[in-house]
């Protein structure tokens with residue numbers, strides 16, 4: 001533990017019956033930085049956030065935020081943090097402005113101060129025009145932004161964001177990212193959970209990868225990608241093509257293990273150079289008379305990180321976003337530089353009523 005740590009977590013455990021939601025998590029987040037907590041469904045991300053925001057008690061281990069113990073100093077801690085839950089917690093029957101004012105009043109701001117703060121936040125989140133409308137008319141992206149705005153009412157020094165952009169379209173996601181970047185520039189410490197390496201890549205100074213309640217890797221986005229091997233090349237061999245000959249060719253370009261999936265006639269391998277090797281690869285396959293149905297360059301996704309770290313795929317989204325892949329016509333080179341990560345699946349049915357109200361109370 002150092003003085004400049006905003007969050008210090010040691011040996012956190014939480015079991016639900018036989019399920020080890022957290023199985024000994026350690027974490028240190030330096031003040032003024034963004035810490036990404038990356039992991040697939042059920043990894044334990046929300047459980048960490050709930051413990052750190054005093055909404056849930058761990059079975060064992062310790063956690064301090066801004067020096068406050070999450071159990072002993074819970075009351076003081078609540079005044080210093082903001083939290084945006086995984087599912088937007090706005091009151092549909094109120095307008096955007098009324099929602100924000102209500103949160104201000106919950107935090108015991110005067111009516112006037114709450115109104116002023118609400119107006120300021122609506123402006124900041126580009127919701128000023130919509131501020132007078134009932135939030136049931138808001139799009140998912142607008143709700144997310146309002147939710148984020150509500151967590152900022154008290155100008156928290158540490159902000160917890162649980163999957164802030166899941167279910168948002170690319171434009172809304174970019175807006176949310178921008179807001180987070182601005183907050184960090186102003187000195188806020190952020191702990192951000194996400195299922196998308198791309199999001200952690202964009203925002204986080206440091207990323208902790210969790211799986212089954214354990215930390216399985218830590219580092220910067222670049223360090224994690226290095227472990228994956230840059231990008232992943234995949235070729236789909238035409239029916240009747242020689243898979244093993246193709247595998248041999250791919251091995252020459254790979255900087256890691258070559259995987260063959262006979263059913264899909266797919267061969268894939270990590271490559272350091274990304275899309276740049278495509279023309280050479282296609283030529284080399286042509287030389288051994290292997291015809292292709294498809295060539296793709298996948299930028300590293302959480303799935304790739306998982307495969308590299310654990311040898312098994314992450315049980316990520318059931319429906320991966322097709323934009324996450326970069327399909328290329330075998331006849332021409334592709335670039336794999338689309339800045340958009342995958343993102344599908346919106347707020348689910350497990351919406352908890354007003355987590356923030358608990359924090360406020």
Ligand SMILES: Nc1ncnc2c1ncn2[C@@H]1O[C@H](COP(=O)(O)OP(=O)(O)OP(=O)(O)O)[C@@H](O)[C@H]1O
Pocket residue numbers: 016019020021039040041042043044045046047048086195
């Ligand atoms: N109240 C609960 N009762 C029983 N099991 C729970 C409860 N809350 C969480 N779990 C289990 O604990 C594990 C971790 O859950 P958690 O919600 O922290 O995961 P997560 O990483 O946030 O997943 P997601 O990406 O789906 O939000 C899962 O196996 C989950 O089913």
Ligand SMILES: [Mg+2]
Pocket residue numbers: 045046047086162
């Ligand atoms: Mg969660």
